[in-house]
Amino acid sequence: MQVSLQNGADAPRATAAGTMKAHVLVRPGQLELRDMPMPRADEDGIVVRVRAALTCGTDLKTYLRGHPKFEMPMLFGHEFSGEVAEVGAEVRGLREGDAIMAAPTAPCGSCHYCLRQQENLCPDVMPKMVHGAFAEFIKLPGAVVRSNLYSKPSQLPFREAALMEPLACVEHGLSFVTPREDDIVVLIGGGAITLLHLLALRARGCQGIVVVARNPKRAEEAWRAGATDVILADARDARQQVLAMTEGRGADLVVECTGQVEVWQAAPTLARIGGQVILFGGCVSGSTVTFDTDRLHYDQVQMISPFHFTPRDVRRAFELLASGAVKGDHLIAAEHRLEDLPLALDALRAGGGPKFAIVPDGR
Numbered sequence: 001m002q003v004s005l006q007n008g009a010d011a012p013r014a015t016a017a018g019t020m021k022a023h024v025l026v027r028p029g030q031l032e033l034r035d036m037p038m039p040r041a042d043e044d045g046i047v048v049r050v051r052a053a054l055t056c057g058t059d060l061k062t063y064l065r066g067h068p069k070f071e072m073p074m075l076f077g078h079e080f081s082g083e084v085a086e087v088g089a090e091v092r093g094l095r096e097g098d099a100i101m102a103a104p105t106a107p108c109g110s111c112h113y114c115l116r117q118q119e120n121l122c123p124d125v126m127p128k129m130v131h132g133a134f135a136e137f138i139k140l141p142g143a144v145v146r147s148n149l150y151s152k153p154s155q156l157p158f159r160e161a162a163l164m165e166p167l168a169c170v171e172h173g174l175s176f177v178t179p180r181e182d183d184i185v186v187l188i189g190g191g192a193i194t195l196l197h198l199l200a201l202r203a204r205g206c207q208g209i210v211v212v213a214r215n216p217k218r219a220e221e222a223w224r225a226g227a228t229d230v231i232l233a234d235a236r237d238a239r240q241q242v243l244a245m246t247e248g249r250g251a252d253l254v255v256e257c258t259g260q261v262e263v264w265q266a267a268p269t270l271a272r273i274g275g276q277v278i279l280f281g282g283c284v285s286g287s288t289v290t291f292d293t294d295r296l297h298y299d300q301v302q303m304i305s306p307f308h309f310t311p312r313d314v315r316r317a318f319e320l321l322a323s324g325a326v327k328g329d330h331l332i333a334a335e336h337r338l339e340d341l342p343l344a345l346d347a348l349r350a351g352g353g354p355k356f357a358i359v360p361d362g363r
């Protein structure tokens with residue numbers, strides 16, 4: 001319960017005026033917009049008035065079938081930006097009304113993993129994740145304020161600033177590989193994460209980015225987002241076309257963005273000898289995969305399956321958005337009011353999006 005009701009359960013007794021609207025995911029498929037006690041800032045934390053929250057694939061999966069790391073009932077939504085509504089007494093450098101963008105987790109800074117720069121694996125990260133962006137207000141603990149919160153530049157729209165969290169995940173994955181400007185990169189999948197990889201690789205100067213997608217609408221979006229080529233096919237059937245585009249070598253870098261077992265298995269078949277593969281999408285818990293050992297050994301294909309992000313990745317994502325090196329507004333198909341979150345989730349389920357913005361105050 002500590003995870004789920006972080007944004008209100010420990011607030012003082014609410015008065016009638018001291019309430020806010022927040023979506024509560026009671027169980028998979030059952031979402032309720034409830035009046036909740038206004039969250040109160042911890043001494044070292046803040047409360048944020050949400051100005052934009054984005055839907056993501058994880059939200060849809062959690063809504064439809066639950067999530068192994070989240071306990072229900074829970075507050076819902078984790079990609080957001082907003083304005084500071086309350087500042088804890090110990091917080092310095094933030095004032096009510098400041099526009100901010102933040103990632104929803106923070107590492108402890110002192111455990112075995114944190115001391116080895118693997119803060120994404122810190123045991124604090126997932127259990128203390130902040131949920132509740134699909135609400136009027138969200139409470140951020142001191143750890144998040146100290147490590148993963150930034151002032152939002154005024155020229156950056158709130159809804160684009162809310163892309164910092166998924167972009168940080170993408171930056172985390174890319175921190176393990178060494179793409180060159182003249183590489184051919186293959187991205188598998190057609191959702192927001194694929195498009196964020198496309199934008200992040202473009203920001204690194206990569207010229208040749210091929211998207212493999214099954215859905216024609218997604219393929220079209222990838223094309224419009226600047227893909228060099230689009231292969232409209234299942235990843236398992238894309239090898240010949242990838243070879244034809246790479247003088248028979250295969251891609252220098254392959255990024256799997258679907259979380260499907262078959263796609264994980266297909267990904268290294270699209271890489272060149274000595275190529276790199278990022279298996280980005282988490283599969284259903286308990287899944288197993290099979291790889292050809294020759295590809296990993298004699299062909300020395302390197303594979304990494306990165307999880308979440310570190311504060312360095314969040315900083316990089318912030319810099320890319322703040323500088324305009326990554327412009328992701330076109331990922332957001334439409335804006336909905338808070339009460340219309342179910343409409344956005346239905347549209348996502350029907351293949352819309354790839355993202356929707358929830359704007360609580362309709363501004």
Ligand SMILES: [Zn+2]
Nearest residue numbers: 056058079166
């Ligand atoms: Zn997300």
Ligand SMILES: [Zn+2]
Nearest residue numbers: 108111114122
């Ligand atoms: Zn730690």
